[in-house]
Every structure is written in structure tokens, then in C-alpha cells.
Amino acid sequence: MKTAIVSYSFTGRNDRVAEIISEKLQIEHIKITEKKQRTIMTAAWDVMLGRKPKVAPSPDVIDQYDLVIFMSPVWMGTAASPLHRYLIRVKKTKKDYAYIALSGGGTEKNPTLKKNVMQWAKHEPKAFLDMHVSDLFSDKEISNDEIQRYQMAEEEYLVFADRAITEIEKIL
Numbered sequence: 001m002k003t004a005i006v007s008y009s010f011t012g013r014n015d016r017v018a019e020i021i022s023e024k025l026q027i028e029h030i031k032i033t034e035k036k037q038r039t040i041m042t043a044a045w046d047v048m049l050g051r052k053p054k055v056a057p058s059p060d061v062i063d064q065y066d067l068v069i070f071m072s073p074v075w076m077g078t079a080a081s082p083l084h085r086y087l088i089r090v091k092k093t094k095k096d097y098a099y100i101a102l103s104g105g106g107t108e109k110n111p112t113l114k115k116n117v118m119q120w121a122k123h124e125p126k127a128f129l130d131m132h133v134s135d136l137f138s139d140k141e142i143s144n145d146e147i148q149r150y151q152m153a154e155e156e157y158l159v160f161a162d163r164a165i166t167e168i169e170k171i172l
């Protein structure tokens with residue numbers, strides 16, 4: 001089965017986890033980039049206005065794969081906007097896909113995330129996982145801002161990558 005992991009990252013976490021997964025599972029890694037400079041403000045506005053920002057490579061790059069594993073941050077309860085054109089491509093091609101997030105998971109635990117992803121893709125992901133950076137601080141209160149600014153250690157990336165791999169291996 002031809003499989004790829006496709007990641008988008010604003011502050012680098014999801015790209016790093018995806019990179020580790022691609023190395024460990026020996027699958028291709030495609031990083032989504034944006035034409036326009038991203039800011040926290042435009043991230044929030046894109047979600048609120050339901051925008052679909054322009055991305056590279058073109059989403060039809062996924063057509064050649066049997067299974068596509070997407071990774072992205074969660075923005076305001078939904079998959080980061082740069083994923084939206086890809087999820088629409090998933091809908092159009094009825095492609096098998098999985099969705100994995102390394103989100104903040106602070107005050108909100110993203111209860112409608114899967115439903116929001118499916119609003120774009122229109123069919124169920126083969127696997128779905130929302131991992132929270134806040135899990136690293138389960139013994140103390142931490143604000144969303146602190147979670148956002150936290151510099152993750154390489155061992156922590158590896159722990160999240162292994163959690164994701166456990167789910168991915170069930171569908172390979």
C-alpha cells in the first residue's frame with residue numbers, strides 16, 4: 001500500500017512528529033507550505049471566516065497514494081486551515097485517510113475536532129488521534145499561552161510519534 005504522511009505546522013511541532021513517523025515507518029513525508037506569511041491573527045481569522053489558504057504542493061499530490069496520513073495543529077477546535085484544500089481533495093477522490101493532531105489541548109479538549117475534519121473530507125478517517133501538549137503537564141495547571149510557547153524536547157517528540165505510530169500500524 002502506497003502511503004504518505006502530509007503535515008502542516010505553524011510552530012514546527014506537527015512537522016517534527018511527522019518527520020519522525022516518516023523515518024520510522026519508511027513512508028514519504030510531504031510538508032505543506034503557504035504562499036502567504038502566517039501569523040496568529042490570520043490563523044484565527046482564517047478559521048472564523050472558513051477560508052481555504054493557498055498551499056504548496058498542490059493537493060492533487062495525494063492522488064498517487066492509497067492512504068494519506070494528515071498531521072496538523074488544531075486552531076479554534078478545528079484542523080488548521082492550510083489542511084482544508086487537502087481535505088476537499090480527499091472528499092473529491094474518496095481517498096482513505098487518517099488525521100492526527102498534536103494540539104495544545106489546554107482549556108479545551110477539541111470535542112468537535114473529528115466532526116469538523118469530516119465537514120471537509122465528508123467521510124470517516126481510517127484513524128483519528130488528537131494528542132495534547134498539555135498532557136506533558138498533567139500534574140500542574142498551565143495556561144494556553146504557556147503551552148503554545150513551550151519548547152518541546154526531542155524525547156517528548158518521540159513519545160508523541162510512538163503514540164501516533166501505534167494508531168497508524170493498525171491501518172497499514
Ligand SMILES: Cc1cc2nc3c(=O)[nH]c(=O)nc-3n(C[C@H](O)[C@H](O)[C@H](O)COP(=O)(O)O)c2cc1C
Nearest residue numbers: 009010011012013014073074075076077103104105
Ligand atoms: C490561533 C490558534 C488557535 C489554537 N486553538 C487551539 C484549540 O482550539 N485547541 C487546541 O488544543 N490547541 C489550539 N492551539 C494550539 C496548537 O494546536 C498547538 O500549539 C500545536 O501543538 C501547534 O502545532 P504546530 O507547532 O505544528 O503549529 C491553537 C493555536 C493557535 C496559534
